[in-house]
Amino acid sequence: MEKPDDDRSSSEGAAASSPLNNRRSAGRWMERPDGAAKAAGKLVYLTDMKKPGMLHGKILRSSYPHARLLEVDVSAASQMPGVHAVLTADDVPGLNGYGIVTQDIPVFCTDRVRHVGDVIAAVAADTAELAAAALSAVRVQYEQLAVIDDPALALAPDAPQLHEGGNVLARTRAAFGDADSAFDSCAVIVEEEYVTPRQLHLYMETEGGLFVPEEDGRLTVYSPTQHGYKDRLQLSRILAMPEESIRVVSSPIGGSFGGKDELNVQPYGALLALYTGRPVKMHNSRRESVRSSIKRHPMRIRMKTGADKDGRIIAHRADILADTGAYATLGREVLMFATEHASGPYRIPNVLIEGLSVFTNNGVAGEFRGFGGNQVIFALEGQIERLADRLGLDAWELRRRNLREADDPGPLGQKIAPTDGARQVWEAALRSPLMTKRGGGAQGEEPWLLRGVGAAIVMHGGGLGYGIPDPAGGRLRLADDGKLEAVFGFEEFGQGVISVLTLLMRDHFGCAGEDIRIVIGDTDTVPHTGSATASRATAMAWQAMQRLAPPFAESMLRKAAELLGCTLDQLETGEGGIWRTADPFPVWDCQSERSSPEACSPSCQTLALTYRQLAAAMAEPLVQETSFDFPVTSSATPAVGSHFLYSYASVVTEVEVDMLTGKVRVLRTDHAVAAGPVVNPMGFLGQIEGGSVMALGFTLTEDVVMEEGRYARQQLDTYMIPTIRDIPRQVCVEAVEQLPEDDPFGPRGVGEIGTVGLAPAVAAAVRNACGSWISRLPIRPEQLIRPYHAVRQHWRGGDIGD
Amino acid sequence: MEWTGHSEHLTAAVGMTQVWRPDTTEEAWRLKRQYGTFASYVAGGTWLRTRWESGSSVLPPYLISLDKIAPLQAIQQLESEQEAVELRIGAAVTLAAIESHPLAGGAVPLLGKAVSAVAAPSVRRQATIGGNVMSRSGDLIPALLALDAVIVSYSQGQYERQPLAEWLAGDGGDCDKLTVGFELKQVGGSCWFRKIGRRETFTPSVITIACAYRADSTAGRLLDVRIAVGGAGMAPVRLYEAETAAESGASGASVYAAVRKGIPSVADDYASAAYRRMAAANVIAAELDRAASG
Missing domain, CATH: 3.90.1170.50 (Aldehyde oxidase/xanthine dehydrogenase, a/b hammerhead)
Structure with missing residues (x-):
């Protein structure tokens, strides 16, 4: 397999330590089959x-x-x-x-x-x-x-009602302990309102x-x-x-x-x-x-969080107000996800999260990578930073003191698949060389450029959640032309499911790329395997293959053994067909259509039967199917929508703030992701890098500004996504793959988690660079810019006031 | 209560625009005179196209393309008795051509820097200097203002030269003139160009600043300071007061104040007028302070 040049490690060499880069030499680095045509603009889309x-x-x-x-x-x-x-x-x-x-x-x-x-x-x-x-x-x-262009307006008693059921699409509530009275025993309490943008x-x-x-x-x-x-x-x-x-x-x-x-x-x-x-x-x-089109939900999140003097978080309240626009689509489900994730990977005894998703005339908000997690984690991690500041504690240490243990219940009290992901990514972040610079600011190449490091931690559920139909499955088939077909209902929208399926087929059958045919994206030919959404496709493909591959391989070997007149244990699947594992051994003679020990020659010593020959010899096509559901919690009465499989991530980033313009540049980001074994290193890297670029837009430049229900930015000439010049020069991704020994669930999804943690990490870094707290995204240069005399004062040794 | 037609679909619906491709300036000018407001000159069309698409202006029934008029595509050195190079850049010269031309982007660094800050390479291969200036908010305008550029136009057999600053001060209503090119001198000394955008590149300007000056190292002063700002729908202007302040050796704080006074008040859904003023004043004061202490 051709390996691409290691362009990342060439960018100052820092990525060389990444396990994902090491994978390139281990033969698992697979160039995506649809990659070249897409990059060249030659792929024919629908x-x-x-x-x-x-x-x-x-x-x-x-x-x-x-x-x-x-x-x-x-x-x-x-x-x-x-x-x-x-x-x-x-x-x-x-x-x-x-x-x-x-x-x-x-x-x-x-x-x-x-x-x-x-x-x-x-x-x-x-x-x-x-x-x-x-x-x-x-x-x-x-x-x-009258146009309702703000969710607060929609909630006014005399507001026009957009639907028969009123202006509230959904209400959520998650409560443990007694948050309101627990605040009385807190040594410090921080309270803030966070605002996030409508993203395309x-x-x-x-x-x-x-x-x-x-x-x-x-x-x-x-x-x-x-x-x-x-x-x-x-x-x-x-x-x-x-x-x-x-x-x-x-x-x-x-x-x-x-x-x-x-x-x-x-x-x-x-x-x-x-x-x-x-x-x-x-x-x-x-x-x-x-x-x-639908957009990411703009949210207004009010949080109140209190800790004792040792930095143990005792009480946490969140009020989430989501602008869901004119219709439901998945507004309720996004709010449920936000509610579940609003206390993050922390053990907090007294929690009260309340959510409201409200109809307005502001377009329609719906499903978007991250699914409500992006907004609440930005708020929650902002609270942690503010608490640490008030307590005079290192913010990363404050996180450690409150981090969940492997066997702790999930955020809604439900039993979840135990992993030590939260602690693993917490530790991985400390391996980033940036972390030694956290806390203090530094000067960049000009006196008005101020640098700071920030970090954040993320816990993100995969699958649709308890109580929501979440079927999965798949089909393997030995096609007439001898191809091993993997037939799935998932879609390839750039996330790399074709590569994932190809790699899983190679893993299970030891076959070559040309032995495989991936069949997806056509309801006339594929089985029901559920939606390619909620970070679920890779996890479900892996689980489906665990069920499908052993019996399918056995059926092939059994038929081959019958044809070759040998025993099952003498055969295995491999490149091109069925291979013998022991001598002496007969091979299939194509001319006579029978096994002939005497036809054995040195050149055909090991490949006993091609897949094509095997297919031709089958009386009926060989097909193996499975269907099952995405695993859910075994708790007795879990909240609807609560998750069972979680991924964890940490993000460390260094930013530079130009005090003369208030502009923020992200210089470097280091990601650690604990999501079980990596199926496809290139896909994994792509998801995290790509996700973090999407998050960079959410953090710095993207906002579908609406004025009285109309789009003020209707084109890419005013709606700004990051370009190659905006993204950090260095992005390092470390995959933490260890799962508990008895974990049966394999890889967790990483499709969304890369989009979540960057915003709070950048916000923390900006605070450390120039002292300003960020509570609204995208970060506005207007908040950070300082007049020349104040900047001057700073570089002469003074400090810049907030 | 009202009946509403859906005119936003009309632009896309009209497929009948006719394109003229005259070979000479005279012919182009005659066509425009013939069709009046039913025609528009077009070169790269990159800016006009966004206007037609957004409905900010209507695609006219006739377009007069300037792509075949040779003098409008040329960059030439003018005869000059002085040492400094004098250039004429045809109005239909693309930004990419300016960027790579040794006489233009090379010998006039301020122009080269400005051109590189416009849009993206693919757009620069199509967009022209004339279009950038005729938009009255292009990023090249501050650079050309700081270079004391002259705009050359054609009308009824006559060529007219007018300082760009003067032309900008006019209302642009004189559609009887065809802009054919720009003349500028290569000035010695130093320069810088700064476009503050919404992101790092390929971005609308929030504020664009161009500055040229000479540093008199013996006297520790700045001479011939030229500062111009523009961008984001603002009428580009020279900041004469700030130039005078800088030349008289005023502190950064005085330059800062003078810049703030000189910048027109323009706000949009991205940045307030106050932000634009402060950002421009900050950058100018910091750069000139550095130059003076230099």
């Missing part, structure tokens, strides 16, 4: 597909963030030449609604619009230009309503796809999603078609990060294709994507 005779679909969205819809007149648009369909709510044969859990998002609005992404009509025409012209010819009569997923491929009505009456949907079967179910309700009549082809995907788990343009493409009887292509512009 949104690149075309078909002869296809039409172009476009969607008319609301002109107002909140209005009554009085009349929709499509007559002029329908009569335009080249326009083949103009659809509204009247044209939905089935359920006029969708949503992963609650189907409250109208496919087409009927009487009211609740955000500027709400859909009123959809058009199919010969060209995209004609479709756009038709949209402009649809006449809509609105009556504007910013997948490179905007939403879209090709929707094809087939001759047999079925519908094929080529459209990216994180869960083909869920889309199929949702579409079957809308279209009033049996699920089996819909085929969803959903990979490859140009990024998702949670953003494509919910439906987006699929209902419109499907309806237009069925109405016109022609293939319909949909593809959002970036502007349409910003306007219509």
Whole structure:
């Protein structure tokens, strides 16, 4: 296997100690099969597909963030030449609604619009230009309503109600001990409000796809999603078609990060294709994507945390207010996750967490990598830093004094799979050379550049949680052409599930890359294995393979033994086929189609039977299937949504603050992640590095600013994600792989955890650099900038006031 | 209660824009005169395109491309009796061409630094100096102001030269002129350019500062200080008071105060006017203090 040049360790050599880099020489470093084509821009995505005779679909969205819809007149648009369909709510044969859990998002609005992404009509025409012209010819009569652009406004007693059930989507409460009275016995108490931004997923491929009505009456949907079967179910309700009549082809995907788990343009493409009887292509512009897509929940989190004089945290209160926008999607589940994670990896005897997720006219917030953990960990770790400051203790030591033990219950009191991950990553952080510099600030290359080091710790649950259906499974098949097929319902949206499955197949069967075929992303061919979400795909693939591989291998060997006339223990699977393990040994003679000891020659001494020969000799195709559920807690009455498998991470970072401009640069980050054995080192590294870049945007530059329910930044020219020049010069990732000896669960997911810890680590580093406490993200240069005379004073030896 | 059409879809709907590609300045100018507001000159189109897409301006039925007019694509050295190099840069010269041209990006470092701070390499290969200036908020403007650049325009068989600062002070309403290029001198001494953006690169400007000066080491003073600021929808300006303060050997604090006074008040959803003033004043004061003590 070709190994790439070690570009990371060449950046000042610091990454050389990373176990993940050592893996490169151990033969597990696998270049992702889809990597080269993606990097070269040659990979054909579903949104690149075309078909002869296809039409172009476009969607008319609301002109107002909140209005009554009085009349929709499509007559002029329908009569335009080249326009083949103009659809509204009247044209939905089935359920006029969708949503992963609650189907409250109208496919087409009927009487009211609740955000500027709400859909009123959809058009199919010969060209995209004609479709756009038709949209402009649809006449809509609105009556504007008061816009609720802040969750606090939504909670006012006289606020207009956005839904029949009111403006509160969800309330959560987690309580242990008696937090309120425990504050009385605390030596120090810190209280702060933390504010986090609305973040865009910013997948490179905007939403879209090709929707094809087939001759047999079925519908094929080529459209990216994180869960083909869920889309199929949702579409079957809308279209009033049996699920089996819909085929969803959903990979490859140009990024998702949670953003494509919910439906987006699929209902419109499907309806237009069925109405016109022609293939319909949909593809959002970036502007349409910003306007219509779900975002990360902005949260306002008030925390009050108290400790005794020795730094033992006694009481912790959190009040979470989430802006969930106009519809439910996974707003309730995100809030549940935030509630569960708001006390982090700490043992705190008295805890009260209360959450509110509130409807507003600010677009729609939903699933996003990190799932509510990012916001609450930013707040919680901020509290730890403030407590340490008040106590005069080193903040890392304060964490140690409160860190959970391996056998402690989970944050909601539930029994969780015991691991020592929290302590392992705590210790790993101390191996970062940056940690010796923590606490004190330092000067950079100019007197106005101030440096500081900060660190944070993260505990993050995988899977959907207790009480939420979370099925998994998989299928192995020996194909007619001799390929060993791994067939899974997961999607490849860049996270590397194809590499993971390939490596697992190699591990179990010792086979070569060319012996393997990975089959994913097509509801006509793959089994139900649940959504590729919640850091679960790698963990579930590993567990599925544990169940599938031994019996599948045995079936192959049994047949091979029968054909070769030997015993099972003389054979094993390997590169190219079935190999003998002992001499003397017969091989399969292709000509005579029988085993012939005399045909044995030195060159074919070990490979006894190719997979192809084995497949040809099978009377029936060899197939092994499994289905099971994501493991959940065995507690008697656990909270719904509470998790069982957790990953842990620590982040250490050094930043530099330019006091003349207030700008923050992150110079280096060191990550340690305890998530069990690493299946795919390159994928693991990619998840943590990529996740931390996403977190850097969340921390420094990204915010979907809305003004009165409208998007103030609609394009990538004003919505700023990090570029190569913004990211730290050095990113080191250490994987802590040790699990307790009897742990049966194997690798935990790392898809999300890399996005969580950077923000609080940077906030702590900024505090250590220049003295300012950060409680709002993204960090505003306006908070940190100081006038020239104050900066001057500092570099002459004075101090910069806060 | 109101009926609403959805005009935001109209721009995308119009597929009938006609593009003229004249060979001469005269021909381009005539076409513009013929079509008036129904036509727009276009070179790289990078800035105009964002305007059309956002609906800030309407894609006109006619575009007059400047890509085939040879003098507009040229960088040439002018005859000069002085030692300093004098340059004329055609309005349709791309930023990438300026960046790599020995006479432009090389010999006029302030311009080279400014060009490198605009957008990203792919955009710079298309975007032109003329477009950057005609946007009236481009990052090159502060650099050109600090270089005392002259804008050359064409109208009715006549070429006109006007100091850029003067042109900027006008309302830009004179659409009878076609900007054909810029003239500037290579100035000796030192310079720096600083773009404070929303991120490290490929970013809209929050505030952009260009500065040129000469240090008189014997007298320990700064001479010929030229400071200009711009960016983020602000009308770019020279900071004459701050220049005078710096030249008269004033302290950083006085320069700071003079800069603050000179910067127009512009705020957007990213940064307040107060932030822009302080950031610009800080950077200028710190750099000039360093130069003076230098």
